[in-house]
Amino acid sequence: MRRYWPFGLLILAATVAACASASHSGTSGRADPHGDPGLSTAQMSKLLNAVQTASAATSQAVLVEEGKRLFESTTLSKAGQSCATCHPSGGGVNMAAGIITHPTKAGDFTGPRTPIPLWGVAHTAPYTWDGHVATLSQQVTNTVLTFFSAGKTQPASTTAGQAAAILAYVSTLGPPPTAFDNGTMSAQALEGQKLFNSVGCVECHEGPFFTDNKLHVLGVPQVGNSDDPGNAALPGAFNTPELRDVKALAPYMHNGIFADLPRVLDFYSGNREVGIRQLTGPEKDAIVAFLMSL
Ligand code: HEC
Ligand code: HEC
Known part of the structure; x- marks a missing residue:
């Protein structure tokens, strides 16, 4: 039998997951560019509001250009990688470099997760293979917090500006014509x-x-x-x-x-x-x- 999970249930699931993950903050492990940033629900919603404000404050064209630069920058991340190392051409996947092997933190499961293409990513909510991230804004903000070396220490306004730019850039990615x-x-x-x-x-x-x-x-x-x-x-x-x-x-x-x-x-x-x-x-x-x- 097929089993369908309505989107409403999923938002509930995402909320449950977010509450449960608060207890993991402070654990450390191997870097996961999409790891749990360890912010409280209140801190995260404040940050997501700041991302929304930053998105509205700048023209889309400027955000997209800045977002592409950040996406391809190899100097901002901890390991000298960029988002494009695993997500080449913005939307593609590099399977050789891109598979993330868990556990990446204490209490994590064991097993590989393959990179996900970002073509049309604005239309493919929810995010990650297990769908625990409800919005693209949240997913991109998580990556800025966990993947950029200064993600957690820089001013929240900087994180919000970077997330707004990357969000604008990835939202432009369409699949190669076939x-x-x-x-x-x-x-x-x-x-x-x-x-x-x-x-x-x-x-x-x-x-x-x-x-x-x-x-x-x-x-x-x-x-x-x-x-x-x-x-x-x-x-x-x-x-x-x-x-x-x-x-x-x-x-x-x-x-x-x-x-x-x-x-x-x-x-x-x-x-x-x-x-x-x-x-x-x-x-x-x-x-x-x-x-x-x-
Ligand atoms: C009940 C819903 C459902 C149906 C029906 C279904 N799929 Fe899927 N499909 C999924 C899900 C969910 C996954 C991801 C599963 C996973 O990774 O564990 C998936 C994964 C895939 C993938 C792998 C994509 C990738 O990026 O790795 C392909 C290809 C695919 N399906 C093709 C098909 C084809 C062809 C059919 C019909 C024969 C089909 N699916 C029927 C839900 C479905
Ligand atoms: C080491 C490889 C790697 C790097 C670096 C990386 N990603 Fe990913 N990305 C992945 C993998 C693997 C997944 C799937 C994770 C999962 O489902 O557990 C993913 C998932 C995503 C998704 C979710 C797509 C969807 O449809 O669910 C987005 C958005 C994303 N990455 C954006 C980024 C951005 C932005 C950066 C840089 C700040 C980045 N990634 C850096 C490997 C990587």
């Missing part, structure tokens, strides 16, 4: 598109970015001895990823368990947890051809 956009998909890919819709992929991967912005329990296997719990409030649930440029995202799923798209289709075929019927070899090939054209 056969899907150009209307030049092969006959096999067109057949795959029909199957994608008729067998039920589209129920979760819907809209221009192929995500329903919800969490689902699919039963994706753990890698090795990992114990990634997914969403803290909804165990085993992960955030439906967008599928634009999915050909460039191997290995697949939150933990990279599937090396290529045919293996993803083998996982879905006949999967009763997800509600997908058994697919024939040619059907799987056609859906892969469709995915390759996105």
Whole structure:
């Protein structure tokens, strides 16, 4: 049976997660660019208001240019990396450099998380694989606080200005144009598109970015001895990823368990947890051809 988690529930889940995470502040571990910044709920909401004010105070064009500079700067972060090390061209992914292996702090789970593409990121809430971050503003502010060396010590107004700029920049990122956009998909890919819709992929991967912005329990296997719990409030649930440029995202799923798209289709075929019927070899090939054209 499919399980749907309405967005309202998710906000509740995010609140629960935020309250629970307050107790982790003060623990230290390996750097996670998207780690828990350890601010109280009140401090964070004050900071998010400052981000909103900074966004409104400056023209979008200036913010976008400044945001790109910050996103690509290798001098602001702790390890001499930039956001673009793991998110190349702004929206792409560098799997070799970008996989974050947990635990990254005391009490954390064990297991890898693959980088997520930022194409259309303004439309793909909630954020991170377990969806515990409700807004892009919050996600970007977390990265500034945890990834930039001065993130936690610099004045809040500086953090807010940097977050506003990066937020404006990443909001401009659209996927590279493909056969899907150009209307030049092969006959096999067109057949795959029909199957994608008729067998039920589209129920979760819907809209221009192929995500329903919800969490689902699919039963994706753990890698090795990992114990990634997914969403803290909804165990085993992960955030439906967008599928634009999915050909460039191997290995697949939150933990990279599937090396290529045919293996993803083998996982879905006949999967009763997800509600997908058994697919024939040619059907799987056609859906892969469709995915390759996105
Ligand atoms: C070491 C690699 C690495 C670096 C550096 C990095 N990221 Fe990420 N990024 C990731 C990974 C991995 C995830 C997925 C994390 C998860 O779900 O647990 C992610 C997720 C995100 C997301 C959420 C996307 C979504 O749709 O859920 C955003 C936004 C983001 N990163 C922005 C940034 C910004 C801005 C910076 C720089 C300030 C940055 N990242 C630096 C690896 C990285
Ligand atoms: C019930 C909702 C649901 C349905 C139905 C569904 N998916 Fe997914 N899909 C998800 C979720 C959630 C994930 C992330 C799971 C994880 O990482 O643990 C995912 C992950 C993926 C990925 C990996 C993307 C990446 O960046 O790693 C691909 C490819 C994909 N799905 C294609 C399909 C295809 C093709 C179908 C139909 C055969 C399908 N999905 C049906 C929810 C769904």
